[in-house]
Amino acid sequence: MMAQVSPLGILLGFTFIAALGSFFYWTLHVPPTSPLPIARVRRSAEARVKILVPLGEALPPEGAVELACHWETGKERELVLVYVVVVPYILSLDAPMPERDQAASDALDLANLIAQRHHCPARMYIVRHRGAAAGVLQVARDEQVDAIILEGGEPHTSGEWGRMSIELLRRATCEVIVDQVPIAARPLSLNLPVGSATGT
Numbered sequence: 001m002m003a004q005v006s007p008l009g010i011l012l013g014f015t016f017i018a019a020l021g022s023f024f025y026w027t028l029h030v031p032p033t034s035p036l037p038i039a040r041v042r043r044s045a046e047a048r049v050k051i052l053v054p055l056g057e058a059l060p061p062e063g064a065v066e067l068a069c070h071w072e073t074g075k076e077r078e079l080v081l082v083y084v085v086v087v088p089y090i091l092s093l094d095a096p097m098p099e100r101d102q103a104a105s106d107a108l109d110l111a112n113l114i115a116q117r118h119h120c121p122a123r124m125y126i127v128r129h130r131g132a133a134a135g136v137l138q139v140a141r142d143e144q145v146d147a148i149i150l151e152g153g154e155p156h157t158s159g160e161w162g163r164m165s166i167e168l169l170r171r172a173t174c175e176v177i178v179d180q181v182p183i184a185a186r187p188l189s190l191n192l193p194v195g196s197a198t199g200t
Helices: 007-028 036-047 061-070 098-117 132-143 159-171
Strands: 048-055 076-086 122-129 147-151 175-179
Touching: 048 061, 048 098, 048 132, 061 076, 061 098, 061 147, 061 175, 076 098, 076 132, 098 122, 122 132, 132 159, 147 159, 159 175
Parallel strands: 048 076, 048 147, 076 122, 147 175
Antiparallel strands: none
């Protein structure tokens, strides 16, 4: 006697086979997902930027700090204010230098006031180093900053601080922005070389 197969049985059989096939396909093709800590780090990096602002004897803080507080609009900004006290090789790194230490403290206090006015949290460091650029780069690596914003200073700035912007542009592993006053906005110098004259 030949068994009869009902349409309902055929339908249930195909449904079971399709469900089983879908299950095996899903188990073999699970899309990769990022671990939770990595996802948090990525969201944090997109939402906040850390900016280092170097300060020094020839680097007034006003322009660079103002620019840092307005850089990357739409993101939370955290400033790292660094004053590098350049110590000559003839002295030990911990040699007493009260005047320079006081100048560093005053400059950092002013820069921090500017940051507070723009509601930008800031951390302050006084670093003693043999070179200005090397001191800034050391803090930039330790803090893993996203950018360095540097006050360009006056055109006649020379020596250690005059070379620092060039060194940072060459060696920094993050973005470097030099805030230089345009030539048209600089005050005119009326100093004339000895022996020069105007008129006839």
